[in-house]
Amino acid sequence: MNLNCYGYGPPEQRKWIVVDCGVLFGRETSTPGIDLIMPDIRFLEEVRDDLLGIILTHGHEDHLGAVAHLWPKLRCPVYATPFTARLLHDKLEEAGLETRVRVKIVPLGGRVTLGPFAMEFISITHSIPEPNAIAIRTPLGTVVHTGDWKIDPEPLLGEVTDVTALRGLGEEGVLAMVCDSTNALVPGESGSEAEVRRSLIRLIGSLKGRVAVTAFASNVARLQTVAEAAEAAGRELVLVGRSMHHMVNCARDTGYLKNFPRVLAEEEAEHLPAGNVLYLCTGSQGEPRAALARIAAGDHPTVSLGEGDTVIFSSRIIPGNELAIFELHNQLAAKGIAVLTERDHFVHVSGHPARDELASMYSWVKPRIAVPVHGELRHMSEHARLARELQVPQAVVILNGQMLRLAPGAAEIIDETPSGRLHLDGRMLVHEDEGFARARRSLGFAGFIGVTLVLDRKGRLAADPALHMEGIPDAVQGPVREAIARAAGGKRGRDGDLEEQVRIAARRAANEIWGKKPMVRVQTVEV
Numbered sequence: 001m002n003l004n005c006y007g008y009g010p011p012e013q014r015k016w017i018v019v020d021c022g023v024l025f026g027r028e029t030s031t032p033g034i035d036l037i038m039p040d041i042r043f044l045e046e047v048r049d050d051l052l053g054i055i056l057t058h059g060h061e062d063h064l065g066a067v068a069h070l071w072p073k074l075r076c077p078v079y080a081t082p083f084t085a086r087l088l089h090d091k092l093e094e095a096g097l098e099t100r101v102r103v104k105i106v107p108l109g110g111r112v113t114l115g116p117f118a119m120e121f122i123s124i125t126h127s128i129p130e131p132n133a134i135a136i137r138t139p140l141g142t143v144v145h146t147g148d149w150k151i152d153p154e155p156l157l158g159e160v161t162d163v164t165a166l167r168g169l170g171e172e173g174v175l176a177m178v179c180d181s182t183n184a185l186v187p188g189e190s191g192s193e194a195e196v197r198r199s200l201i202r203l204i205g206s207l208k209g210r211v212a213v214t215a216f217a218s219n220v221a222r223l224q225t226v227a228e229a230a231e232a233a234g235r236e237l238v239l240v241g242r243s244m245h246h247m248v249n250c251a252r253d254t255g256y257l258k259n260f261p262r263v264l265a266e267e268e269a270e271h272l273p274a275g276n277v278l279y280l281c282t283g284s285q286g287e288p289r290a291a292l293a294r295i296a297a298g299d300h301p302t303v304s305l306g307e308g309d310t311v312i313f314s315s316r317i318i319p320g321n322e323l324a325i326f327e328l329h330n331q332l333a334a335k336g337i338a339v340l341t342e343r344d345h346f347v348h349v350s351g352h353p354a355r356d357e358l359a360s361m362y363s364w365v366k367p368r369i370a371v372p373v374h375g376e377l378r379h380m381s382e383h384a385r386l387a388r389e390l391q392v393p394q395a396v397v398i399l400n401g402q403m404l405r406l407a408p409g410a411a412e413i414i415d416e417t418p419s420g421r422l423h424l425d426g427r428m429l430v431h432e433d434e435g436f437a438r439a440r441r442s443l444g445f446a447g448f449i450g451v452t453l454v455l456d457r458k459g460r461l462a463a464d465p466a467l468h469m470e471g472i473p474d475a476v477q478g479p480v481r482e483a484i485a486r487a488a489g490g491k492r493g494r495d496g497d498l499e500e501q502v503r504i505a506a507r508r509a510a511n512e513i514w515g516k517k518p519m520v521r522v523q524t525v526e527v
């Protein structure tokens with residue numbers, strides 16, 4: 001979930017730009033019912049009149065996924081290179097915003113000037129077409145915002161990292177570099193897409209039976225690799241899952257995948273011999289509604305795999321998805337399907353820089369200040385330590401909402417702005433503090449008891465308490481009912497709060513027999 005704000009000028013005349021505006025996916029365990037999580041942009045709404053534009057580095061969801069949701073609060077132009085702009089366009093169309101948002105397409109290596117910010121897009125490599133670093137020149141110095149990157153000498157698709165431009169910036173003098181920390185704990189280099197291609201072609205060529213490969217649809221180079229591996233092995237390629245088709249179309253429309261082979265429709269592949277088909281599927285993260293989960297559960301309408309078939313996970317496990325993915329592995333294994341992953345075969349490389357690549361980047365750009373972003377705190381802290389080792393004079397780790405002054409003078413955290421998260425809950429955008437997710441978590445854990453007490457004018461019980469219980473085991477219901485009746489009919493406590501007295505009694509009784517305290521709500525009605 002990336003969103004970085006850059007401001008220039010004295011507070012009363014300060015102008016702003018935003019680089020990236022992304023989402024996180026909600027999780028059933030921690031945020032039940034929440035599809036997407038995005039940054040709370042209260043601070044930006046306040047400076048909206050001075051917000052000159054949103055600049056997108058690349059098309060991953062954690063960098064552009066929030067634009068369609070948050071743009072109505074900001075209403076500024078959005079700048080992106082052609083492939084990213086195409087992905088954004090489809091999202092805006094879904095939100096009915098495509099005619100309202102001004103999306104300005106920037107050519108690769110292009111320049112955009114907004115007020116005091118003179119920006120240059122610099123091609124880098126990552127795991128999606130058209131990743132860009134943004135050099136932001138201001139009268140007080142240049143900031144290089146790397147976006148997500150790695151150094152891939154053979155990215156197979158699109159440009160290689162524009163080292164000349166990065167070196168040129170270093171020679172010109174760079175005030176600060178705001179840089180990807182994802183793999184700051186990983187030694188060495190991330191490896192090249194070309195090596196994965198060679199390995200996957202070999203691996204798939206050696207397999208018998210049906211083969212399915214799952215990968216991120218946005219890794220277009222990987223899709224091309226799988227297509228070539230299919231061709232080399234004499235297998236017909238079948239795309240399974242909506243986002244696979246969508247991403248292939250977006251890539252073709254913007255001039256990529258020119259040599260992508262013929263794709264067979266799912267139904268056409270049903271009658272092919274097992275050794276002649278290769279499925280390229282969505283669902284590498286165990287997403288329950290994606291193609292692979294349905295295939296594993298045996299309820300996909302056209303694709304079925306079994307004994308002697310193979311599924312290759314050409315992807316990494318995104319932290320937090322471990323349980324879902326391992327469950328999927330087990331479901332597949334139970335059907336006699338071989339499961340190959342990056343842990344046992346060379347079928348994936350990361351799109352983020354390992355330590356040697358970070359060292360190269362610092363040697364080219366030579367910033368005076370390092371600002372690690374994109375990672376957990378431990379990644380950013382380690383990245384800062386590495387930057388200092390690499391002779392960067394100052395490295396500052398900032399937390400969400402902190403305002404860092406880069407110039408004039410030494411870098412210093414000068415303010416805290418309101419920050420936090422917004423949850424997309426169905427069609428509504430709600431602040432995390434409204435607590436829906438928390439309430440749903442506790443409901444899911446221990447259920448709900450609703451109690452209605454009918455009192456006469458003197459405050460005495462006029463009828464038996466009416467109870468409504470959800471998700472409470474039968475064996476718990478009786479004792480809870482008795483405890484509520486006792487508490488409601490008994491003497492009031494000193495503070496006389498009958499509702500609270502009943503609530504505590506119900507929770508205590510449930511806890512005694514069950515070891516869990518359900519959510520209890522008590523209301524009183526006077527007759």
Ligand SMILES: [Zn+2]
Pocket residue numbers: 058060063126148
């Ligand atoms: Zn990315």
Ligand SMILES: [Zn+2]
Pocket residue numbers: 002060062063148374
């Ligand atoms: Zn990212």
